[in-house]
Amino acid sequence: MRSSKTNDRLTLLLFSCDTVVVFIGLIISFVVRFYSRWFVSNKVDPPLFDSYLGLLIIGVVLFMALLYYLNLYHNDNLLRFREVIWIIVKASAMWCLLYLGVSLVFKLQPNISRLFAIISSISIVSALLLYRYLFLLILKRVYARNLKQRVLVVGWNQEATILLNECAADNSIYTITGCIDGPEPNGKSSIPETVVRLGQYEDLPNLLGNMEPDILILADVNINGTIIADIVNLCEKEYIKFKIIPSYFQILLSGLKFESFGKTALLGVTGLPLQSVANRICKRVVDCIGSVVGLLMAVPIIGVFGFFIYVESPGPIFYRQTRTGRNGREFQIIKLRSMKLNAESKGGAQWAVEDDPRRLKIGELLRKLNIDEVPQFWNVLKGEMSLVGPRPERPELIVDFREQIPHYNARHACKPGITGWAQINGWRGNTDLNERIKHDIWYIENWSVWLDIKIMLLTFVKRDNAY
Numbered sequence: 061m062r063s064s065k066t067n068d069r070l071t072l073l074l075f076s077c078d079t080v081v082v083f084i085g086l087i088i089s090f091v092v093r094f095y096s097r098w099f100v101s102n103k104v105d106p107p108l109f110d111s112y113l114g115l116l117i118i119g120v121v122l123f124m125a126l127l128y129y130l131n132l133y134h135n136d137n138l139l140r141f142r143e144v145i146w147i148i149v150k151a152s153a154m155w156c157l158l159y160l161g162v163s164l165v166f167k168l169q170p171n172i173s174r175l176f177a178i179i180s181s182i183s184i185v186s187a188l189l190l191y192r193y194l195f196l197l198i199l200k201r202v203y204a205r206n207l208k209q210r211v212l213v214v215g216w217n218q219e220a221t222i223l224l225n226e227c228a229a230d231n232s233i234y235t236i237t238g239c240i241d242g243p244e245p246n247g248k249s250s251i252p253e254t255v256v257r258l259g260q261y262e263d264l265p266n267l268l269g270n271m272e273p274d275i276l277i278l279a280d281v282n283i284n285g286t287i288i289a290d291i292v293n294l295c296e297k298e299y300i301k302f303k304i305i306p307s308y309f310q311i312l313l314s315g316l317k318f319e320s321f322g323k324t325a326l327l328g329v330t331g332l333p334l335q336s337v338a339n340r341i342c343k344r345v346v347d348c349i350g351s352v353v354g355l356l357m358a359v360p361i362i363g364v365f366g367f368f369i370y371v372e373s374p375g376p377i378f379y380r381q382t383r384t385g386r387n388g389r390e391f392q393i394i395k396l397r398s399m400k401l402n403a404e405s406k407g408g409a410q411w412a413v414e415d416d417p418r419r420l421k422i423g424e425l426l427r428k429l430n431i432d433e434v435p436q437f438w439n440v441l442k443g444e445m446s447l448v449g450p451r452p453e454r455p456e457l458i459v460d461f462r463e464q465i466p467h468y469n470a471r472h473a474c475k476p477g478i479t480g481w482a483q484i485n486g487w488r489g490n491t492d493l494n495e496r497i498k499h500d501i502w503y504i505e506n507w508s509v510w511l512d513i514k515i516m517l518l519t520f521v522k523r524d525n526a527y
Contacts, residue, residue, distance in 0.1 A: 067135050067138060067209075067233070070138065070199075071133050071135070071138070074133065074138075074195075075124070075128075075133055077191070077195070078124065078127065078132075078188065079120060079124055081184075081187050081188055081191050082119075082120050082123050082124065082184055082187075082188070083116065083120050084187065085180065085183045085184035085186075085187040085188070086116045086119050086120065086180055086183075086184070087116065088183050088187075089176060089179045089180035089183045089184075090109065090112055090116065090176065092179055092183070093173060093175055093176040093179050094106035094107060094173075094176075099175065107170050111170055112170065114168075115163075115168060115170075115172055118159075118162065118168070119155075119159055119180065122155055122158055122159055122162070123151065123152075123155045123184065126151040126154055126155055126158070127147065127148070127151050130147045130150060130151055131147070132144065132147045132148070132151070135209075135233055136233065138233055139196065139199075139200070139232070139233055141192070141193065141196055144189075144192055144196075145189060146510075146514065148185055148188050148189060148192075149185060150510050152181040152182075152184060152185045153181070155181065155184075156177050156178060156180075156181045159172060159177050159180075160172060160174060160177050208232075208233060208234065208235040209233055209234050209235070209274040209275055210235060210237045210271070210272075210273045210274050210275070211227065211234050211235065211236045211237065211273060211274070211275045211276075211277055212236075212237060212238060212239070212240070212258075212267065212268075212271065212273040212275070212276050212277070213236060213238075213239035213240075213255075213276075213277050213279050214239070214240055214242055214261070214264070214276065214277070214278045214279065214280060214291065215239070215241065215242030215278065215279040215280020216239055216250050216251045216255075216279050216280070217250070217279050217280070217305065219279065219305045220239075220277070220279040220305060221250075221252060223236070223277070223305070224236055224252060224254070224255065234275070236255060237256070237271065237273060238255065238256035238257065238258040238271075239251060239255055239256070239257060239258065239279075240257070240258050240259050240260060240261060240263060240264060240267065241257075241259075241260050241261055242261055242279075242280030242282075242283060243261045243280070243283050243287055258271075264291070264294065265294060268294060268295070268298045268300060269298065272298075273300060274300065274301060275300065275301045275302075275303060276291070276295050276300050276301070276302055276303070277303045277304070277305060278291060278302070278303070278304045278305065279305045288304075332473070332504060332505065332507075333504075333505075333506070333507040333508065334473070334474050334504065334507050339507070342509055343446060343507075343509070343512070344443070346447065346509060346512060347440050347441075347443075347446050347447050348441065350437075350440070350447045350516075351437045351438070351440035351441040351447070352441065354434070354437035354440075354447075355437045355438065355441065358434045358435070358437060361431060361434055362377075362396065362434060362435065365377075365396055365422065365426060365431055366396065368422045369396065369397055369398075369420065369422055369423075372420050372421060372422055373397070373400055373401060373420055375397075375401045376397065377396060377397055378394055378395070378396065378397060378435060379394075379395045379396070379397040379398075379399075380392045380393070380394055380395075381393050381395070381454065382454065382455060383452035383453065383454060383455075383476065384452055384453060384454070384455050384458055384472065384476075385444055385445065385452060385472070385475060385476055386472060386473070386474060386475045386476070387472060387473075388469070388472055390455060391439065391444040391445075391452075393436060393439055393444075393445075393452060394435040394436060394438055394439060395432045395433060395435060395436065396426055396431060396432040396434065396435060397420075397423075397432075398419060398420060398422075398423030398424075398426045398427050398432045399418045399419050399420060399423055400418055400419075400420060430519075433478055436478050437478070440478065443475075444475070445475055445476050445477060445478065446474070446475040446476070446477045446478075447477060447478055447479070447512065447516060448477040448478070448479055448480055448481075448503075448511075448512040448515045448516060449474050449475050449476050449477025449480055449503070450471040450472075450474070450476055450477065450480050450482065450496075450500035450503070450504075451476060451477065451480055451482070451483065451488070451496075452476035461493065465493050465494060465497060466497075467497060467501065468493075468497055470497075470500075470501055470504070471497060471500040471501060471504070473504050474504055474507070479515060479516065479519040480499075480500065480503060480515065481499045481500065481502060481503035481511075481515055482495070482496040482499035482500055482503075483519070484515055484518040484519055485499055487499055503515075
């Protein structure tokens with residue numbers, strides 16, 4: 061398995077280089093903090109390097125442990141520089157707090173300077189990202205092909221097409237070298253023209269020996285267990301990884317886990333991040349802090365725009381609407397009114413559209429800047445919503461959605477949010493619901509505090525116009 065060995069060696073090389081770069085970053089920070097003219101104090105003698113050497117080594121160990129814990133050295137992240145940036149920045153923030161905490165708890169001597177820890181975080185991030193960028197630039201130009209793991213697909217389906225598109229991305233470490241028909245071919249039209257057809261199922265043993273793929277993916281699951289077992293055994297003999305596309309489980313894939321029920325093995329959806337009580341408490345703490353800060357900042361905004369709303373259309377400036385929340389519970393969402401009074405008295409529940417005649421003049425600005433959503437910080441504080449999550453929909457519309465759109469109700473596994481993963485990726489307002497659901501489900505599967513923070517920050521950058 062040529063590419064796997066190459067990836068292992070590359071991972072070891074990156075880990076070693078990262079360790080050296082982190083250590084150099086700490087040394088530079090030590091010099092800047094204690095011996096530069098910007099921070100040196102005439103009242104206190106700077107510590108000697110020998111006295112700080114042990115603390116620097118502890119800092120290196122902690123930083124590298126965090127990088128490993130955050131999956132920086134996972135094969136999937138070898139060519140993904142954007143993901144590398146996010147992991148290193150997260151590790152740096154966590155390291156600064158952990159480093160100072162270890163010093164406080166274990167009473168290390170000399171005491172770790174807080175300013176030194178902050179300078180170190182900045183210098184390490186800068187050094188790691190610069191060297192990683194240059195390293196990856198050279199790697200992609202000279203050695204990229206050897207990093208790609210070759211994939212052979214048996215059979216074909218819609219999920220295989222999605223996989224093909226993802227493998228075509230520059231930052232993917234996988235490349236589909238071809239496919240063969242399953243034991244019971246279901247037609248050739250479903251296989252894209254860009255995929256090389258290598259033969260029939262009967263040719264599989266020879267192909268594995270001649271092509272030496274790294275991974276075999278079974279896309280045709282409409283075959284009996286005996287044939288699947290034969291394919292698995294064949295892959296084991298040739299030292300090839302065997303994987304299967306779970307076509308019967310198209311939602312919440314990361315939560316699929318084996319459980320034992322007596323002596324019987326069961327496969328089911330368990331272990332999603334927000335099923336953990338600790339994670340829900342952590343998310344709720346962030347929501348409470350964020351909603352209080354948001355409400356304090358929102359008071360003058362609500363006052364100013366509420367005045368313009370009232371002048372244009374006398375009446376309540378707030379608009380309450382029933383929405384569906386976690387586990388299907390209904391609640392009253394609060395928004396600044398962007399439409400005329402009784403806008404739905406004739407047509408009933410409906411989405412806003414471009415150039416909607418029901419909209420106020422000030423309403424266009426409200427919706428463009430998302431200012432109409434500001435009062436929802438109160439819904440967050442009450443526990444009906446979260447700062448981040450799938451956007452809540454109206455019960456009248458959900459009645460049709462859950463019948464027409466596969467897996468629609470899976471998005472109600474967590475609290476709805478003011479902003480969300482789908483929204484920052486452009487799927488908001490009157491857009492493709494199927495794509496919105498996919499993004500919402502991905503968020504539920506991959507939730508973390510850091511992901512919430514990332515989405516909140518990107519909300520201010522990626523604001524697409526909504527109708």
